[in-house]
Amino acid sequence: MASLINNFPHNGVVTLNRVILKPEYSVEDLEERVAMLCENVKTYHSETGFVGGFVALNSGAISNEGSTAGQTVESPMKGREALIITFWNSFNEHEESHKSDTFQPLFKDVLALCENGNEEIAYEMLWSGAAYSPEEAREAQKAKQMYAVG
Secondary structure (H helix, E strand, O other): OOOOOOOOOOOOEEEEEEEEEOOOOOHHHHHHHHHHHHHHHHHHHOOOOEEEEEEEEOOOOOOOOOOOOOOOOOOOOOOOEEEEEEEEOOHHHHHHHHOOOOHHHHHHHHHOOEOOOOOEEEEEOOOOOOOOOHHHHHHHHHHHHHOOOO
16 A cells, blocks of 8 residues: 555654634745745755655635534635644654754744744654555455455
8 A cells, every 4th residue: 555645654743733824914925934944844854854744725615524513614714724734753853853043934934924823733643545546446345345244
């Protein structure tokens, strides 16, 4: 099975930052500042624990099928909330990256956009995986049908 994040160790650490933009800033402001920060991390920490990451913007859609609270409505955080998610070999390597003289000014530039300050939470990966290829999916479906309890 293919991994979701290439070279991410089974005991790696995932960090999550939730950004809520101040009203006077745009998504473009966030994209520019986060791009600078992410490029810095890739440049200076790819050899010291950084494995990968991504940034996701709240699209406003709320899944009626995947939610248990209320009916589908548009999220009030549409276009204002973003998640910055990074993957690291270890928490200590992550922490060392934040002490970098090149990182801190860029980090402060991102924090200046944030209405909510910042709390970065580290998670231990319990599961990750990429989708099956069409052939793998068909084989998995056949196997499940063959062993299904009636």
